[in-house]
Amino acid sequence: MNTGEKPTAAKALMLLPALIVLGLFFTSVILLFSNAFVDRGGFSLKYFEQILSRPDYHVVFYRTVLTSIVVALLAVALAYPIALVLWRAEKNRNMLLIVVLVPWLVSLVVRTYGWIILLGPKGFLNAFLGWTGIIDTPLKLMFNDTGIVIGLTHVLIPFAVISILASLLSIEENLEEASRVLGASRLQTFRTIVLPLSLPGVFTSLMVIYLACVGAIVTPLLLGGITQKFVGSQIYQEVMATFNMSKAAAWSICLLTLSFVSLVVLKLIERRALRGQE
């Protein structure tokens, strides 16, 4: 945008902090990546070969992608009705939004420990179900993929609520009434007008949540079992346990590539779904 003002030294100075941050960011990323290609002082693809050839590592990738897809779909499915309620509640919308966002006031680690208390073998939920006699043996709700899905979905739902709500709020006033007057029931109106027009928010949520899941560390570490590794927790382990920075860097590059490919696929799906919408 051309505001017609001349660039001044003062303005250049104001850009400086941003430049420093960006500079540090790219330097660190480049250093990290270059690590991945170096072994004993020379260029090597050894770490990539290690990662890509081991079947147990393939499982880590599959699990990460599959779990992320499940979490993204589940979170959006659960968030959509919440967003609808907020959209309808004109008077109390801000208050309800705060309720949705309250979990974010508690640190991720604390929240995840909260889930351990609820979901553990001797946790609240199993104790309650055992007491009522519905189950004899405790349900395995954590230290497996179920635990990871529950934990991640809970953390990420507010993202979906916010972006779906934003989409709903951008729907022009009276569109629903116009549809009703033209003979559509409430359900038909939702299907043909509201849902299609809120899809941009749905796709944004899917994308944000999927990407957040693929890189998740804390939740898989705490709620997943020792064998339920995510790419994120795998990297964490390489750095913190085996101190193999080069391998961690190679993992990161693989993760980044995976995210990028997923993003492209999702964008293609979105374009098909939103064909005709500006």
Next chain:
Amino acid sequence: MTHPATTQAAAIGSIDIEKVSKSYGDAEVLSEVSLSIPAGSFLTLLGPSGCGKTTLLRLIAGFIDPTRGRIRIDGRDMTQVPTQKRPIGMVFQNLALFPHFSVAENIAYGLKLQRRPQTEIAERVGRFIQLVGLAGLGDRRIAQLSGGQKQRVALARSLVLEPSILLLDEPLSALDLQLRKQLQFALKDIQRQLRTTFVFVTHDQEEATMISDRIVVMSNGHVQQVGSPQEIYADPQNLFVSKFIGEVNELPGRLRAAGSTLAIETGAGTFELPAAVARGMNPAAGDNVVMCLRPEKITLLDGGAQPGPGMVSAEARILDTLVIGPLTRVTLDVAGTRMTAVQMTDRLGAAAPGERIRIAFPADAARVFAPLTASLARAFGEHA
């Protein structure tokens, strides 16, 4: 066999509003409104913003339910009938076109919901695109249309279903004057062709008088007057209607005597008028009243000309003249009160600012009303 409900058969397209009230909490936006809208008429709900006209329209559409009272369409009680089952179409102020559909898809929407055959849908959509003058634009996206074109899509989308009633909520208010005039004629033309009942909401009195067969003047949730544009202009039943429609000289005053003639003392002098000019009040001596006179009823008397029989006259001084083509507006000072007269320019003679003359008006052309209540005065931004 006769059913009691069918003995009073009503024409398709008629609306009967029976003592309808609508309140939000303590605020009553409509109170005991009763109105009969005949089939095939072009009726306008006219009033300042907040008068309840849009609320009445939304009640007819079924978006909201009346707090009390009943609405019948075609003689059928609509209380339990949801919007989508009512035989109505509606054009919204913001048009409410579906942005993810093309022009043709917008127009086809209602037909698809009725599960009409594909060939019929295509044929009717094509016909209505023609009718509203959008030929060749069927594949356009809504965002690619101009304001006037969007208006026409909104109209076609409703009319293609051939509703017996079309509700229009200030659909022209966002357009510039030129386009607005053009679409007013288009609307009237379409209404005449289709004989659909049009219920049109506007706050623009000029638009209302141009476009409609019948006008309902509303204010503060009450119907003030119902009538043809001529009736409303020529014979307003209260001061609100008189002020709201057209221009009027307003002379607040007091009744000195009230019998077969009314003697009204105003700032412009005391006038004797027949008792029949009082509207919406029982005149009694001592009442505060407002005398109203349309500017075109005032004649400037040439030189020593005498007022004719039945005319009331007064001394005046010309303050200013303004020629607007065939008509001239003359600003007058009548005993310290400012009044406006409108004369045919060619009959004005040598009237010039500063000149002293006599003015006259037919005694029965004036109207005498009770002053506005405080709440009605607020509609004009006045303090009573």
